Amino acid sequence: MANLNIDNVKDRTFDAIVIGSGMSGGWAAKELTDKGLKTLILERGRDVKHNIDYPTTNMYPWEFEHRGEMPMAVQEANPIVNRCYAFGEDAAHFFVKDNDHPYVQEKPFDWIRGYQVGGKSLLWARQTQRWSDFDFEGPARDGFAVDWPIRYKDIAPWYSYVEKFAGISGNKDGLAELPDGEFLPAFPLNTVETYFSEHVKNKYSNRHVISARCAHLSKPNQIHLDQGRVQCQKRTLCQRGCPFGGYFSANASTIPWALKSGHATLRPFSVVQEVIYDEKLGKATGVRVIDTNTKEAIEYFAKIIFVNAAALNTNLVLLNSTSNRFPNGLGNDSGVLGKYVAFHNYSAHINAEYDGFKEWTTDGRNPAGGGYIPRFRNVYKQETDFLRGYASGFSAYRYQQRPWDGVGSSLKDNLVKDDLSGWKVGSHMMGETIPKESNYVALDKTLKDQWGIPQLKISVDYDDNDEKMKKDYIEQLTEMFTTAGFTNIKASSDHRAPGLDIHEMGGARMGNDPKTSILNKWNQMHAVKNVFVTDGASMTSTSCQNPSLTYMAFTARAADYAVGEMKKGNI
């Protein structure tokens, strides 16, 4: 199967290889090429060029045969990805279908994937909240996982660095638990969201409802125009790919930026089989890919390797990279590779109505989605019977509901006239989960994918802490809703499998001690100094804030360190 043409080794040799072209891989590519490194970007799926490959982006609702809904046959064939809110007629082409890339669910896990250039950065919900020392000090304070090898001060300048380029809208809210950043103007809270924000501020000293911070160009700066991106037009059709580049995606931003440098080579259709480790040199020398069109195995070589295949696939690549030195996966001296996987608990919601402010409504659409309630539980000290806490989304909107009896012109007149009812309000939970050894991924011993690579076996579940936290979320939000005068309050718990949050993290965690972690404080492998992991796999704990912005910051920081080390001759 190998077709290794030794004559062209030089053509297959780069300064750096980046595995993956999504949220973090795009950043690795941008940073490495900005610093002049000849960089190969490997993507297992097809290319998706900004604008050119967004086939539905300008379609009207009536141009979709099923008006956005997926036909039943597609739904039945894809029970997993069909559970994702964004899997619809307008964006289904950016999602992995269940049968195309099977995996083993030792416990139910909805693994939502995007195999194309840009990965899931095309599809994300664009929420970008910084993590704080209440997150980075969490494991040490509360006695779980291992201590983060960094603190907020280490990552803060890198948050600023990536925020300026990506374009993050938000207010400077002055909250210790949710540090401020380099913000473009925030999208405003609407009338009822503002009312609730004021109510919460008056009633609770430590609870805040703020405008959600999101990766949208509310008012672009020159650096965004230089990327070919312009102001967000509030279409809120983001999952189709944005012709304006109004939100941050690798496709609109980092990947074309890297390619423009002249130092990047993008190779789609290249699934990475393993990272090649040279026992004599004591470092990784390259990667072996399989061309998914020709099935040919090809080796590429580089001094630095960034693994950014998305959290669980990064684990798969590392677990499958075995050698005499590393029989259990690359850099896995500690035995923790694949373990301590965690996620975010999104399984509770609460909805209600509000009868006031009927003289107000909204105009246009809010790409930020509304309000955000930072974690208020166990922030400064342990105060509940569960560890950690949850952030909450909060939004309000006017709705229209009226009798629809009968048929004919009176029915039609009744339905088309603008006669809004009151407001509906809703919140969803975003809970931190505790990384545990028993929540893990591993290579299946027998099942292989179509390229002969072992399938990933996923064994991740909720625990008692998650249940207690969920109960508290429902109690606290119910109280906040009740005292705000909301009515018809309905809390629900949807028993979703882990994974549907699309915030899976860990498996190749950072830590101070090589005996209990895979990566050091620079996202650099303890045992293989020229390999860096800067996607979700590297996370020691999950916080309850959305993770993408943190991946971006870690990636830029690690790239800066890696190039410095390379120039010093250390790697």
Add this chain to the structure above:
Amino acid sequence: MNRRDAITRVGLILGGTVIGAEFFMSGCKSSTSASGVADLSKPEIVAFLDEVGETILPATTTPGAKAAEIGKFMGVMVTDCYTEADQKIFLKGISDLDEASNKKFGKKFMEADAKQRTELLTALDAEQKAYTKTKKPEDPNHYFRMMKELTLLGFFTSKPGATQALRYIAVPGKYDGNFPYKKGDKAWAT
């Protein structure tokens, strides 16, 4: 915004459930594959459903459901998005509706005049409403509720429905969270 918006919006207007919503909203729970129990794209069926839709939402100062090709839309949605059991109910509903027309006026639905059609469908609507109110979840759905829901969904997401009967803007270009509300303009399509 996502695919459930159109369905959700119609569900909100109707103040309740939409047939098929159990899989529209949360993924399909049925094990039967929707292979299509009948060809609903036959011209005579499309024409029939067009007239049913037009009777439910007629042209007034703005276009009606026929202008939105509602018959074709109903056929596509029933074939592609309904369970096999619901497809059969819908198909039989076409003849049931004709039978009801025969019984009432001594002629088929297509031969009835506009006033008679409205009278018939008003009665069928009352029938489905009473039936749906007391039906258990496992009981079969009423065919006329299907026709009515699909007419509303199809019309309000169609070009004439969204842009002429309602207001639609593809690129708002702005977001104002505190906008004075004045009742009386056309409702927004999205």
